[in-house]
Amino acid sequence: MTKVKKYLSNILVVAICVVAIPTAVFAKGAPDSFADLSDKLLPTVVNVYTKQNVRIDRNEGFPQFPPGSPFEEFFKRFEDRDNNNGDDEGKRPRTRQRMSLGSGFIISADGIIITNNHVIDKADEVSVRMHDGTEYDAEIIGKDSKVDVAVLKIKVDEPLPFVKFGDDSKSRVGDWILAIGNPYGLGGSVTAGIISARNRDINSGPYDNYLQTDASINRGNSGGPMFNMDGEVIGINTAIYSPSGGNIGIGFAVPSSQAKHVVDQIMEYGHTRRGWLGVSIQAVTKDIAESLGMDREYGALVSSVNKESPADKGGVESGDIIIEFDGQEVGEMRELPRIVANTKIGKTVKVVVLRKGDRKNLKITIAELDEEEKDVVPATADEDQPDIPSEKVIGLTLEDLTDKTREALDLDADFKGVLIAGVESYSPAFERGLRRGDVIVEVTQEEVSTVEEAISRIDELKKKGRKSVLLKVYRRGDYSHVPVKFDEDE
Known part of the structure; x- marks a missing residue:
């Protein structure tokens, strides 16, 4: 029996070796050297140098003393001597040059060079030095601060070595x-x-x-x-x-x-043209996903929709969760701005949203973003709120909107919602940033205009076994969605 065990053990060792050998053979190791590739690529990379003329105060460097100081007149003599040369030269502001350096690379034989925007931003002069030491003055063709890319052009007599973008x-x-x-x-x-x-x-x-x-x-x-x-x-x-x-x-x-x-x-x-959707969005957190009955947190929650924007015309509503855009799943909020920005202007795309638990297919024609305006941005809010007396209801102190409170909060006469007149300290609502003066306009995607409607909706969700509610809140011109957990003793 011992010989049999030894024989089987040897077979096992051989079998393991046979399985392991192919893995070692096909494993991709580190390159032996980068020398050949470096020789090929180095001539396509350039050094970028910039100069910026900065105005400085001619009095810079002189000590400043309070009026009446015994040193004030003493240093003023040197200041006057430096500034008074018998003409107006001493009165003119001086400038100094600020220099910076960076890198770039050539993408065409006729001298198109790519670098970062921050390398050449505010520069008065831009020059490049080639790998062989040749220097050229460069013209800025265009730049984009949001992606930090700039395009330069140099005039050359001979074709230059260049590289291509890969995927x-x-x-x-x-x-x-x-x-x-x-x-x-x-x-x-x-x-x-x-x-x-x-x-x-x-x-x-x-x-x-x-x-x-x-x-x-x-x-x-x-x-x-x-x-x-x-x-x-x-x-x-x-x-x-x-x-x-x-x-x-x-x-x-x-x-x-x-x-x-x-x-x-x-x-x-000559500039970047980006797609424009026209919404404010926020992340779908675990609490938000649970409050909406989602099986996982993904997508971008729409806080508000700009009037007459592509989203508005395409049927997007506040409270929708955008989960697909032009065939791409929106895994998390920050993916959406990039996808929209890179979409061709004028293209009609399919957008899938979750609305009250149901999938809705929308078609939206993308417009061009005015770079001076915001597009798909996280919703924000200001915490300073008026002091409004109120009564307490389920941890939040809610109050029906009146003409007086609408005026105090600068709301339209027909604005509907429920006023948060107080928040219990250290409660889940307080920890989520809710403050008095906020106005609840929806409770888990259902509009509310009275305290009674809000309480009824909250009770309905509790009976369904939800652990939290999703409040759509208006604050100083901005909408945001705030998930609030139920207190354990409620």
Whole structure:
């Protein structure tokens, strides 16, 4: 029996080896070297230098003393001597030059260069230095602050080497990348790393969708390209996370799919044209999802709809949850602004919303966003409210709207809702930010105009076993949806 066990044990070891070998053979290892790829790409990356003329006060640097100080007259003599040269020259404001540096890359043989907007923003002069040391003055074709992309043009006599945008969506977390740029003005520097994460929101703008990398990126790398192993640009290195200001292995790049859309718009129109829907939205939290009977939290909750906007004309209503837009699922709120912005203006798209638990299919024709106006934005509210006496009801003190309270809150005469006249301290409603002076216009997607209607709706939801209610609240011109849990003793 012992020999049999030993024989079977040997078979098992062999079998494990046979299974393991193919896995090792097909595993994709690190490149032996990045040298060949670097040689090919370095000539396509440029250093970007800018100069900005800044006005300064001619009296800057002189100490300021209170009137009557014994030092005031003494320093005034030096000030007058510096400013009085026998003509008006001393009275003219002085300027000094502020210089900055960054990186960029060439995308066409005739000299189109891409960089970050923040690299050239407010610059009076922009110049680029090629890999071979040749310098050119650059013209700003267009820029976009929201995605942090700018397009430059230089005049050249000979065709330039250039690179193309790749598809960042095909790159996976863990894939190798190269970053080339001009850190600290040192010139073309190559660093390697991997894609650490995707779809990062760093609160830099409404369309954040950054690629994260551990490749070494420092000051001066801004505007430089992030390459995949095929030599395609899949990102524009834009920002780093660093308490010290130096590289700690957390860098961010604008994805190529987003950057290319902006570049194409700038090249065609001189500016970015974005789609406009015309809604204010907020995130669908776990509490909101539970209060609406949703099986999970996803989509974008519509707080308000702009009058005569595409959303208004297409039938979107306040309280709807947008879960699909033009065939794309809206997994979370912040995805919607980016999807809408990248939608072709004039295109009619299918939008799927959840309305009172039912799916509704809408068709909406997208208009152009006026960049001076807000589009799909999180709803906000001000906490300062009038002091209105009231009576307490189920943790919230509710009161019917009267002509007096409408006037005090600057509401239209026909505005319907229920006034929150008080909120119990440290209650779930208080913790959710509800304050007296707020006006409840809906309770879980049902309009209410009296305290009786509000209480009836809340009781109905409690009997259904809901753990919370979703209050649509009006405050100082803004609407927001606030989920409030029932007290345990209610």
